[in-house]
Amino acid sequence: xxxxxxxxxxxxxxxxxxxxxxxxxxxxxxxxxxxxxxxxxxxxxxxxxxxxxxxxxxxxxxxxxxxxxxxxxxxxxxxxxxxxxxxxxxxxxxxxxxxxxxxxxxxxxxxxxxxxxxxxxxxxxxxxxxxxxxxxxxxxxxxxxxxxxxxxxxxxxxxxxxxxxxxxxxxxxxxxxxxxxxxxxxxxxxxxxxxxxxxxxxxxxxxxxxxxxxxxxxxxxxxxxxxxxxxxxxxxxxxxxxxxxxxxxxxxxxxxxxxxxxxxxxxxxxxxxxxxxxxxxxxxxxxxxxxxxxxxxxxxxxxxxxxxxxxxxxxxxxxxxxxxxxxxxxxxxxxxxxxxxxxxxxxxxxxxxxxxxxxxxxxxxxxxxxxxxxxxxxxxxxxxxxxxxxxxxxxxxxxxxxxxxxxxxxxxxxxxxxxxxxxxxxxxxxxxxxxxxxxxxxxxxxxxxxxxxxxxxxxxxxxxxxxxxxxxxxxxxxxxxxxxxxxxxxxxxxxxxxxxxxxx
Amino acid sequence: xxxxxxxxxxxxxxxxxxxxxxxxxxxxxxxxxxxxxxxxxxxxxxxxxxxxxxxxxxxxxxxxxxxxxxxxxxxxxxxxxxxxxxxxxxxxxxxxxxxxxxxxxxxxxxxxxxxxxxxxxxxxxxxxxxxxxxxxxxxxxxxxxxxxxxxxxxxxxxxxxxxxxxxxxxxxxxxxxxxxxxxxxxxxxxxxxxxxxxxxxxxxxxxxxxxxxxxxxxxxxxxxxxxxxxxxxxxxxxxxxxxxxxxxxxxxxxxxxxxxxxxxxxxxxxxxxxxxxxxxxxxxxxxxxxxxxxxxxxxxxxxxxxxxxxxxxxx
Numbered sequence: 001x002x003x004x005x006x007x008x009x010x011x012x013x014x015x016x017x018x019x020x021x022x023x024x025x026x027x028x029x030x031x032x033x034x035x036x037x038x039x040x041x042x043x044x045x046x047x048x049x050x051x052x053x054x055x056x057x058x059x060x061x062x063x064x065x066x067x068x069x070x071x072x073x074x075x076x077x078x079x080x081x082x083x084x085x086x087x088x089x090x091x092x093x094x095x096x097x098x099x100x101x102x103x104x105x106x107x108x109x110x111x112x113x114x115x116x117x118x119x120x121x122x123x124x125x126x127x128x129x130x131x132x133x134x135x136x137x138x139x140x141x142x143x144x145x146x147x148x149x150x151x152x153x154x155x156x157x158x159x160x161x162x163x164x165x166x167x168x169x170x171x172x173x174x175x176x177x178x179x180x181x182x183x184x185x186x187x188x189x190x191x192x193x194x195x196x197x198x199x200x201x202x203x204x205x206x207x208x209x210x211x212x213x214x215x216x217x218x219x220x221x222x223x224x225x226x227x228x229x230x231x232x233x234x235x236x237x238x239x240x241x242x243x244x245x246x247x248x249x250x251x252x253x254x255x256x257x258x259x260x261x262x263x264x265x266x267x268x269x270x271x272x273x274x275x276x277x278x279x280x281x282x283x284x285x286x287x288x289x290x291x292x293x294x295x296x297x298x299x300x301x302x303x304x305x306x307x308x309x310x311x312x313x314x315x316x317x318x319x320x321x322x323x324x325x326x327x328x329x330x331x332x333x334x335x336x337x338x339x340x341x342x343x344x345x346x347x348x349x350x351x352x353x354x355x356x357x358x359x360x361x362x363x364x365x366x367x368x369x370x371x372x373x374x375x376x377x378x379x380x381x382x383x384x385x386x387x388x389x390x391x392x393x394x395x396x397x398x399x400x401x402x403x404x405x406x407x408x409x410x411x412x413x414x415x416x417x418x419x420x421x422x423x424x425x426x427x428x429x430x431x432x433x434x435x436x437x438x439x440x441x442x443x444x445x446x447x448x449x450x451x452x453x454x455x456x457x458x459x460x461x462x463x464x465x466x467x468x469x470x471x472x473x474x475x476x477x478x479x480x481x482x483x484x485x486x487x488x489x490x491x492x493x494x495x496x497x498x499x500x501x502x503x504x
Numbered sequence: 505x506x507x508x509x510x511x512x513x514x515x516x517x518x519x520x521x522x523x524x525x526x527x528x529x530x531x532x533x534x535x536x537x538x539x540x541x542x543x544x545x546x547x548x549x550x551x552x553x554x555x556x557x558x559x560x561x562x563x564x565x566x567x568x569x570x571x572x573x574x575x576x577x578x579x580x581x582x583x584x585x586x587x588x589x590x591x592x593x594x595x596x597x598x599x600x601x602x603x604x605x606x607x608x609x610x611x612x613x614x615x616x617x618x619x620x621x622x623x624x625x626x627x628x629x630x631x632x633x634x635x636x637x638x639x640x641x642x643x644x645x646x647x648x649x650x651x652x653x654x655x656x657x658x659x660x661x662x663x664x665x666x667x668x669x670x671x672x673x674x675x676x677x678x679x680x681x682x683x684x685x686x687x688x689x690x691x692x693x694x695x696x697x698x699x700x701x702x703x704x705x706x707x708x709x710x711x712x713x714x715x716x717x718x719x720x721x722x723x724x725x726x727x728x729x730x731x732x733x734x735x736x737x738x739x740x741x742x743x744x745x746x747x748x749x750x751x752x753x754x755x756x757x758x759x760x761x762x763x764x765x766x767x768x769x770x771x772x773x774x775x776x777x778x779x780x781x782x783x784x785x786x787x788x789x790x791x792x793x794x795x796x797x798x799x800x801x802x803x804x805x806x807x808x809x810x811x812x813x814x815x816x817x818x819x
Contacts, residue, residue, distance in 0.1 A: 308693065332696035346694045349687035352755040360684045361695045363677035372678045375671075 003067040005031045007166060007197060012061030014047055021047040023221040024061075031066070031165075034188065034198045036212035036229070038205070038241050040438040041408050044221040045201045049168050052199070053085035054078035065166070076105070084164035086172050092151045094144030099125035101143045102158045128161050132187050148342075149180045149294050156187065167191060168199045171436065173207060177294035177464045178503065185211065203438060205234050205241075206467055219243050238439055250443050251471025252450055257490040259286035259474055262319075264427045264458040265336070267305060269314035274300040276483040277314070282427060282458045287449065289473035290462045293503055297482035298462045299341055302431045305460070306331055306338040320426055337361075337420040341431040341462075347416045350405030354396050355381070357404050358388045358419045365423065384422060392418040392448065410441030417445065427458040434468065446472060470494040478502045515804060516748045516764040519797065523768065527775030534778050542655060544770050549658050550575075550720045552766035554740045556669040557601075557713025559762055560706040562744055563673070565686040565753035566612065566619035568710045571717075571740050572733030573630040574604045579718030580638065580728040583645040590648035597715040604630070605711020609704035619707075627737070635730040643728035653723040665716070670759035672709075682706050686753025742790075743769045746797050 007029045014022040022044045029035045037045040050056045052063070054072030063070045065081065072078035075085075092101045099122045103109065110121040125139035134153050137146065143154060152172055159167060169188075173181050188211065191198060202208050208215060209229050217224040217240045224240055232240075238250075265282040274297045282288050292298040303309045305316050307327040316325040318334035325331050331338065340346035349357055359366075362384055367374030385399050392414040396402045404415055413434070420428060433449070434442045449459060449472065463469050469476050476488045478499060486502040488494055527535045534540060554571050561568045578600040582593040604626065611622045652658065673679035681702045684692045693699050721733055747765025750756040772793060776786040 306694075306696075328693065328696035329698060338694060338696075340694050345688075346690045349684060349691055349755070352684070352687045356680075356684070356687075356755045360680055360692070360697075363680045367677050371676075372681075373672060373676045376675050376677065376680075378675075 008064040010062050012058045034212045036208045036215040037201045039218035043218040079162045082165040084159040085168035086159045092143040099139035166197045170201045179293045257474035260284035266317045272312045278484045285456045286474045287459045289469035289476045292479035296479040302429050302462045335426040338429045354399040355385045388418040388422045410437040429460045431462045531778035548766040548770040554717040555762045557710035561710045563683045563753045563757035569623045569737040570626045571737035574714035575718035576733035578715035579722035582719045586646045601711040601715020605708035609707030613700045613703035645722045683755045
């Protein structure tokens with residue numbers, strides 16, 4: 001194997017302030033290989049990726065691409081050098097068309113007589129989209145109207161439109177549901193056939209093993225080792241990432257559904273633009289998982305029950321009080337809560353302190369006379385904050401001062417959950433509770449879910465990860481095209497095949 | 505410990521000291537006389553009272569520039585009813601302010617018209633109607649209202665209003681919701697809290713305070729004129745921002761910042777006049793000072809963020 005077939009990173013270090021984000025990292029990737037980068041949050045994967053694609057400059061070390069020295073000064077420089085990346089959280093620019101998003105910064109290509117030829121650009125965009133099998137997105141469509149999944153695909157096509165020979169995918173399947181992931185996998189196959197080299201970062205170890213040829217594991221900024229994907233098991237990989245034994249299994253151990261008989265939430269004939277006649281009951285102490293394809297209506301179901309979707313028909317009843325739930329306030333009053341999928345935009349106040357984030361949903365409960373103008377004693381606020389920080393072990397230097405936006409993804413999610421878990425809830429609707437958190441926090445969240453379940457909390461868990469549903473649920477409700485097609489129970493034995501079969 | 509001090513407040517204190525020192529020198533010592541200080545406090549009271557209402561709208565990241573016209577209408581209405589019965593003056597002013605506020609709140613929260621545009625429209629139309637009304641009438645403030653102009657009445661009223669408004673903003677669910685709306689409206693919606701209802705009431709509250717400010721406005725001028733209250737909205741907004749209330753709203757919104765801002769803005773004007781600057785020159789310097797202060801606070805925020813990031817990395 002000659003040097004011209006290798007992409008080499010040698011002794012790369014990168015420091016941010018006092019933190020060594022990358023410490024003497026070396027790795028060698030063969031042309032045409034799919035290399036995974038694994039590690040917990042903060043292990044240095046994203047830093048390494050951003051050095052390779054020119055977002056950050058390295059402090060020490062060298063990079064060699066196909067035998068040539070490679071040191072990109074900017075992402076555009078990296079693009080010109082044949083390296084493109086789809087980043088974890090950038091998204092598309094809303095109010096621009098899909099075509100404009102794909103050719104952002106390169107619209108000069110379509111200049112004719114000093115003006116931008118939108119027609120040419122749309123044609124080229126359609127060609128790019130078709131080339132990669134993304135045929136359900138129109139180039140003229142407003143990017144802001146696309147679903148999260150479609151946006152991610154547009155970003156992917158944008159990266160591919162520079163014809164890279166190295167493609168970096170940072171957590172891109174996180175936003176994708178099952179069928180769209182398959183589309184992504186087929187795009188990856190296509191890229192490999194065209195001789196591209198791919199670097200993949202994902203929290204989903206199962207997917208990591210399935211997708212990659214080899215995996216480099218990072219921990220605390222250093223390389224722990226590189227392994228062949230065929231030769232390692234999922235649990236060994238996790239052990240390598242965490243650096244310690246994960247206490248037993250990530251998921252619950254029992255194989256029997258366990259819950260009370262008392263019905264907490266009763267949904268009858270729920271329909272709207274996306275949902276068709278859904279009926280089910282949620283029982284005390286039960287975890288009911290909801291699975292489905294991207295257009296299956298799983299997220300819409302959560303929103304509809306919470307009462308923020310328009311034109312809903314059917315009924316949602318909190319059976320404990322007999323109260324009809326028509327709007328979010330009804331749900332809260334019936335001691336329910338909802339955790340939105342989009343944590344940063346819908347769940348948190350990023351510029352406010354940890355304390356304020358924890359406090360706001362509980363203010364009325366703490367206020368004198370539970371009145372909107374009642375007095376909230378500072379002592380109660382302090383107690384609530386301490387309790388929430390303790391119950392979820394939120395890592396913060398000072399809950400009164402630290403802004404939630406500066407927390408890690410896992411800690412942000414802990415804040416989102418803690419602000420509801422400190423309340424005495426009857427039921428909790430969770431939309432993707434472990435989205436974008438690392439294995440350690442994931443295990444912790446599952447632990448807390450089990451704890452709450454044992455205390456009688458009824459949980460409706462909408463999830464895009466089948467493993468999570470299989471691992472945690474008492475029952476799994478499968479949706480297809482907005483209709484409930486099947487309910488599986490734990491004692492029957494969940495398998496991925498059984499679920500996928502009814503999902504498709 | 506240093507971390508505990510709010511940076512924007514620190515800035516206001518620095519500016520306050522700076523302004524006092526500079527004007528004390530340029531006015532050859534006439535700034536810090538008892539009479540002038542009383543004058544400054546007296547003048548800043550109306551601004552502060554109106555600010556107590558506007559701060560709720562500001563906390564949501566919204567704005568309400570109907571200050572002047574609401575104060576004029578409410579003040580004049582109060583003066584008219586006070587000629588019959590003084591007891592009705594405050595209820596009427598509050599009612600007028602409430603109606604204006606509710607109207608703006610509904611337009612903004614229900615019909616989703618941006619608050620700046622909606623309040624601009626109300627300001628223009630309201631001012632026109634007001635001018636048309638007063639141009640054919642003479643409205644004098646009766647004696648009972650005029651006595652309100654005395655500091656011994658004004659100050660206790662301001663202080664109690666401050667305590668009340670500060671209490672609501674800081675220690676009640678309503679205050680927390682309003683600030684949370686300024687942070688992230690979506691998140692508030694997903695907490696099952698009615699954004700619409702609390703928005704409308706925040707605007708209503710601002711209207712009420714503008715109305716109360718209107719009484720003191722007419723108490724000082726003695727009667728209604730068609731220019732009554734013009735430019736007041738800018739004065740109040742400047743008081744908020746100079747005091748360090750975040751322009752985008754949110755949890756950094758604190759009442760005590762307004763109590764710095766209101767005298768500061770009056771002090772700036774007063775000091776300039778005492779130092780012998782002409783009317784247009786005063787306005788010019790006021791404008792430039794505002795620009796400098798806004799720039800400083802943006803810089804300060806940036807420095808703050810950088811420092812926080814460094815600290816995190818060190819942790």
